[in-house]
Amino acid sequence: MTTTTAASADPGERTVRKDSPGAARGPRRTGRIRRIGLPYLLLLPALLLELLVHLVPMVIGIVMSFKELTQFYIRDWGTAPWSGLDNYKVSVDFSAPVGKALLHSFMVTVGFTLLSVGLCWLIGTAAAIYMQDTFRGRGLLRALFLVPYALPVYAAVITWVFMFQHDNGLVNHVLHDQLHLTDKPSFWLIGDNSFYALLVVSVWKGWPFAFLIVMAGLQNIPGELYEAAALDGAGLWQQLRRITLPSLRAVNQVLILVLFLWTFNDFNTPFVLFGRTAPESADLISVHIYQASFVTWNFGTGSAMSVLLLLFLLVVTGAYLLLTSRGRKTADV
């Protein structure tokens, strides 16, 4: 497969080389150097920034997780005493309150992420397929669909806060006053319902991204495939199952991974919705770690929890990439 790609790429490169002065001096040699070195050269600025912006703070975070970092040392955290694995032990001791709360928050986050990503994908895909057909007002509708994606998170979520309010909120007004679906107005921002409130906002915010990506993916499926299938007598459902979904496979892999990571780590939505301390039923792990670090000032424990979360996400991502690439290999063969 690699050879075919290289061979097919060659003619194109040659035409470009004709114009460049460097190519006139030694076409073959510079070409090889360029072919090997250029991608890395192009990656270099990104890698440097990556190092500065992410890797350095990450290493610092890992160091912090082995320290007893509380308000007494925060000003000069380098002097905080080493605590070995204590922060990790506290975090994973599920019989003690800190570990128990972390486990609870983790389980809530897993359930929330699966539901949110699933719904985002489903709604996004359905909308994208629906928008494939040309009809009057399609452009307008497409733009409308993207509004949640384009709005600043804070403004959007604070509007939801108003809508979810117990006494004056639109949600209770519709569900209780107009449709009479509930005996009395429900609480959405405190108590058990807050999980669903969070889910609604998360899906509302997330599905346009799925829509956008799937729509782009759909553009790449040749129309002839559908025509041929239709000629062979395949119905809409069969076309969806046998052409659309398999063709979207690569797109979906990336989409679901990205949605998963974003949703799992989402901090803005719960923070704006519930403030510094989230209700137990909607205690997402990012806010939980924030609370451990910045609200109860246990920065060491908070860092340890972050590292654990990072490891978990790395494992999940790795497993996911491995599984999906193996799937693709078998598909190639």
Next chain:
Amino acid sequence: MRRIRAAAAGAVTISLLTAATACGGGSSNGGGSNDSPKTLTYWASNQGASIEIDKKVLQPELDKFEKQSGVKVKVEVVPWSDLLNRILTATTSGQGPDVLNIGNTWSASLQATGALLPWDAKNFAKIGGKDRFVDSALGSTGAEGKDPAAVPLYSMAYALYYNKKSFADAGIAKPPATWDELVADGKKLSKGGKWGLGAEGSNVSENIHHVFVFAKQHGADFFTADGKADFTNDGVVAAVQQYVGLMAKDKIIAPGNAEYAQNQSVSDFAKGKNAMLLWQSASANLKSQGMSEDAYGIAPVPVQSGTPGTGTNVNSMVAGINLAVFKNTKNLDGAAKFVKFMTSDAEQKILNTAYSSIPPVKNAQGDSAFNSPSNVVLKDTLAKSAAALPQVADESQFETTVGTAVKELFAAAAAGHPVTTASVKAELEKAQQQMPKK
């Protein structure tokens, strides 16, 4: 090709993941200096009804200071919700303002970080001495036995605000003096979509202020004498149960108040939806919401029995704002001059009038501007029956954990679940276990 793509995907993945990890950190240098004597930066807490109003109040005073001293003060008004985080960040990075406002309950917690300039005798001498300040205000400037970490700037106390018309309509002659009376009055007032009392159930700090007072009235404390968390003693449990019970059992607080955290109960009071409100220095806020001053009365917060006083008849926390100086300021002398200016008799009168608070400076407190009936209630409370929140390094954690426990209990009450001794104890136990072990 595929390898590069995998590498790129890996890089993207890591960058997404690391968003979850690590708060940057650095070390800061030691003491302050006078390297930059011409300017000061000042973080003011949001005191007025809006940040704009604060700027309008403060700017003319800062201009006055510049004229006197030649030091230009750059002010930034920081909303309450951001203030503690901003201070923590400044503490970690060493890149903070020169002078800043802190909530007085945070004094001991922030003192423990070592980032604030200690107010020893020498520093106090620069601003006219410690004796100029009221004792109760000095009680919340840092841990006992240590030099204060800040200087009192505005003092406040809780009072009972009551709607005169609602009281008259319900045939209630005078404001309640005990909780039994308050509950009885509240039941008379809670009808027709109106409620007896307002509360701010999701506001963690507000919860703490109230249960602290209730605990004092039950003769209990949240910390043992040697500073250990003791959240589950009988007195504390009874106190929390009594406070949340005003909604759960007595039903004089609207269930909807369980999700209030943005001062909605003050708006409700201004609109006449609640007949009573337990609040600190609400006058300016009520005025800005169109409630005229003769529409409401101010009385001391009720006690269990008898009259407010020291001991178990404490009926308010010592509320207020302190002024602190960052240790690593580049303008030590200027900062001292600025603190002296802000706590001078004249400025204390101007600022505390604007914010409807009480001056913590004795001379200014005696001024006729602070002798209105409502101010007398607050002054009396501060002098006789207010107590400072525990001045321990863990205070900030205590506010969060116990305040959250009360928030969860309010949520349960709002959903119609009973709030029992056992359920209160369970929440408080969880809060206590979340406190850092020392």
